[in-house]
Amino acid sequence: MNGLGNEILVVDARADVVVAAALTPDAVRAIAASPRTAFDQLMLMLPPRTPGTDAFVRIFNADGSMSGACGNGTRCIAALVMAETGTGHATFETAGGLLPAWDAGGGLIGVDMGAPRLAWNEIPLAEPFHDTSAIELQVGPIDAPILHSPAVVNMGNPHAVFFVDDAEAIDLARIGPMLENHPIFPERANISLAQVTAPDAITLRVWERGAGLTRACGSAACATVVAAVRRRLTGRSVTVTLPGGPLLIEWRERDGHVLMTGSFEHEHDGEIALDATLTAAQPAA
Numbered sequence: 001m002n003g004l005g006n007e008i009l010v011v012d013a014r015a016d017v018v019v020a021a022a023l024t025p026d027a028v029r030a031i032a033a034s035p036r037t038a039f040d041q042l043m044l045m046l047p048p049r050t051p052g053t054d055a056f057v058r059i060f061n062a063d064g065s066m067s068g069a070c071g072n073g074t075r076c077i078a079a080l081v082m083a084e085t086g087t088g089h090a091t092f093e094t095a096g097g098l099l100p101a102w103d104a105g106g107g108l109i110g111v112d113m114g115a116p117r118l119a120w121n122e123i124p125l126a127e128p129f130h131d132t133s134a135i136e137l138q139v140g141p142i143d144a145p146i147l148h149s150p151a152v153v154n155m156g157n158p159h160a161v162f163f164v165d166d167a168e169a170i171d172l173a174r175i176g177p178m179l180e181n182h183p184i185f186p187e188r189a190n191i192s193l194a195q196v197t198a199p200d201a202i203t204l205r206v207w208e209r210g211a212g213l214t215r216a217c218g219s220a221a222c223a224t225v226v227a228a229v230r231r232r233l234t235g236r237s238v239t240v241t242l243p244g245g246p247l248l249i250e251w252r253e254r255d256g257h258v259l260m261t262g263s264f265e266h267e268h269d270g271e272i273a274l275d276a277t278l279t280a281a282q283p284a285a
């Protein structure tokens, strides 16, 4: 499947948990490395653990690491479950909590991504910052930085958002890996370049932790709107346009939850012979 071109491989292990044990980081990397099954994130659906939920979900990045959140992937599995149950709702559980999703009409799916966490040790950062809406971090010459003072937000996963005048003007493929792995982020971070074009519109490019440049990143869009509201750059309801298309993001006043609405696509179904994949991925002796 994909969410705005963010490539999502859904592994449905709700009825076959043996599959889950086989998905070691090596197996995940091997599947991601094969052109026919390449993905940005793998959503592993496991049997529900809490009454009222449809699946327990684990999220892997292409590099085999795990993430606490994936907005685009959540819309994809929500669409699958809703097609199956014929209802307009689905609820998932991850290590980070519950994710309610609904049919928003017109081929769009909504997800309640929960409340952002904003304290420095919740991002997490390696050292205390009182104000996480702009932390001291810069790239380039001290007196003329290319990027500086990102906002940091945890949406179930760590994000750093740089507000820029022109998101296209920066070589994110070059700068992204350096920032993703900067020592200030002990669990690494997803790196976003956000260009505010109106009080209700942002253009966004994302370098994803564990996946690199992607066509879209739902949790980054959520983190960006939280950051923009904190910096008084936009209102609470914003259309975020990623290379793959738009997401509507609302940071709800009532309970501080972030709601994300956007499209999804079911590309094809198939079977992966895990053993064969793994064998193929073994380095030659």
Ligand SMILES: N[C@H](CCC[C@H](N)C(=O)O)C(=O)O
Binding pocket: 006, 040, 041, 061, 066, 067, 068, 069, 070, 071, 072, 073, 157, 158, 190, 208, 209, 210, 211, 214, 216, 217, 218, 219, 220
């Ligand atoms: N593409 C995802 C985010 C993946 C996050 C992952 N790269 C990490 O935090 O490790 C999204 O739509 O929210």
